[in-house]
Amino acid sequence: MIATLLIQHEKLEQLPSGGTLSPYGVHQKHGQITSQALQLLSSQRRQFSNTYISVKLDETSGVAVMKLKRPPVNSLNMELLTEFAINLEKLEIDRGCRGVILTSAVPRIFSAGLDITEMCGKNADHYGEFWRAVQEMWLKLYGSSMVTIAAINGSSPAGGCLMALSCDYRIIANNKKYTIGLNETQLGIVAPFWFKDIITEVIGHRAAERSLQLGMLYSPTDALKIGLVDEVVAEDKVQSTASAVMAQWLTLPDHARQITKSMMRKPSLDRLVTHREADITNFVSYITRDSIQKSLQMYMEMLKKKGR
Numbered sequence: 506m507i508a509t510l511l512i513q514h515e516k517l518e519q520l521p522s523g524g525t526l527s528p529y530g531v532h533q534k535h536g537q538i539t540s541q542a543l544q545l546l547s548s549q550r551r552q553f554s555n556t557y558i559s560v561k562l563d564e565t566s567g568v569a570v571m572k573l574k575r576p577p578v579n580s581l582n583m584e585l586l587t588e589f590a591i592n593l594e595k596l597e598i599d600r601g602c603r604g605v606i607l608t609s610a611v612p613r614i615f616s617a618g619l620d621i622t623e624m625c626g627k628n629a630d631h632y633g634e635f636w637r638a639v640q641e642m643w644l645k646l647y648g649s650s651m652v653t654i655a656a657i658n659g660s661s662p663a664g665g666c667l668m669a670l671s672c673d674y675r676i677i678a679n680n681k682k683y684t685i686g687l688n689e690t691q692l693g694i695v696a697p698f699w700f701k702d703i704i705t706e707v708i709g710h711r712a713a714e715r716s717l718q719l720g721m722l723y724s725p726t727d728a729l730k731i732g733l734v735d736e737v738v739a740e741d742k743v744q745s746t747a748s749a750v751m752a753q754w755l756t757l758p759d760h761a762r763q764i765t766k767s768m769m770r771k772p773s774l775d776r777l778v779t780h781r782e783a784d785i786t787n788f789v790s791y792i793t794r795d796s797i798q799k800s801l802q803m804y805m806e807m808l809k810k811k812g813r
């Protein structure tokens with residue numbers, strides 16, 4: 506028992522931020538064994554935090570709450586994406602964790618999507634590396650065998666919406682100011698095929714086509730109407746609803762649910778895995794176009810003006 510806990514704890518030890526997805530060891534430092542074991546046995550919660558992600562795992566329920574914490578808008582830069590993938594992988598291999606609630610620590614924002622500054626004014630190698638990190642985040646989240654619930658406590662455009670779409674269930678706060686959707690065309694860019702595939706899976710072909718072409722951002726109630734989210738609840742009920750839904754999902758045997766989830770998601774995952782390198786090459790050649798760089802720069806200027 507103690508040995509298992511020690512290994513789990515080692516798996517969950519804080520990794521330095523900005524690390525890579527390389528495997529990490531499970532060797533324990535001998536001098537720390539007793540105190541760590543005692544600490545673990547007396548506590549049902551484990552927490553760890555990186556620069557942009559915090560995780561709290563409740564060992565009694567087997568549910569982790571993962572929060573994005575990159576103010577002002579949780580835009581997804583390379584470091585956050587990498588930390589996200591590492592933390593999710595750590596939870597994935599932790600036997601004590603069966604479900605993850607994904608939410609934001611930043612008021613009024615779930616995530617503003619990909620950090621546009623990562624896609625502007627950099628070189629091709631950077632864009633390639635960045636896109637690989639975006640793919641990795643998605644493969645880990647969409648491919649997770651755990652129950653994943655998005656507790657959307659703020660606006661969630663583009664890449665933020667993709668994260669929510671990749672979860673098993675979406676709960677959004679009932680606030681007209683919050684919007685969610687894949688608005689890429691409004692930036693003058695195209696959502697890649699796997700963004701398109703996932704929104705189509707969730708809301709159906711007709712709604713996805715309209716939504717993607719027009720780069721639509723929906724209020725919570727409109728998002729519910731088209732099935733982009735599963736539930737709209739009062740702002741102060743988002744977390745408790747997420748916990749209640751999670752408890753319901755976790756009443757099912759993991760084995761049956763996981764195989765079913767995998768059956769449903771495997772074709773989309775395989776499509777990206779098979780075309781991963783081509784997708785990176787495509788992204789780099791697309792994003793380095795002068796016209797695309799100009800569109801993104803203009804969009805950033807517009808955002809900055811609006812903020813003043």
Ligand SMILES: CCCCC/C=C\CCCC/C=C/C(=O)SCCNC(=O)CCNC(=O)[C@H](O)C(C)(C)COP(=O)(O)OP(=O)(O)OC[C@H]1O[C@@H](n2cnc3c(N)ncnc32)[C@H](O)[C@@H]1OP(=O)(O)O
Binds near residue numbers: 617618621660695791
């Ligand atoms: C043919 C083949 C095609 C292949 C295609 C391949 C690839 C291309 C596709 C790439 C996919 C892209 C996905 C994305 O996620 S792109 C990002 C899209 N995101 C957005 O459009 C959201 C923009 N932001 C907002 O709408 C708002 O900021 C907000 C999230 C609603 C929050 O509003 P508010 O609270 O009023 O905050 P501010 O607008 O004042 O923003 C505060 C500061 O944050 C900066 N900001 C905002 N969003 C981003 C972002 N996504 N990236 C970087 N920075 C961002 C904003 O400029 C403000 O900065 P300042 O304080 O310095 O002025």
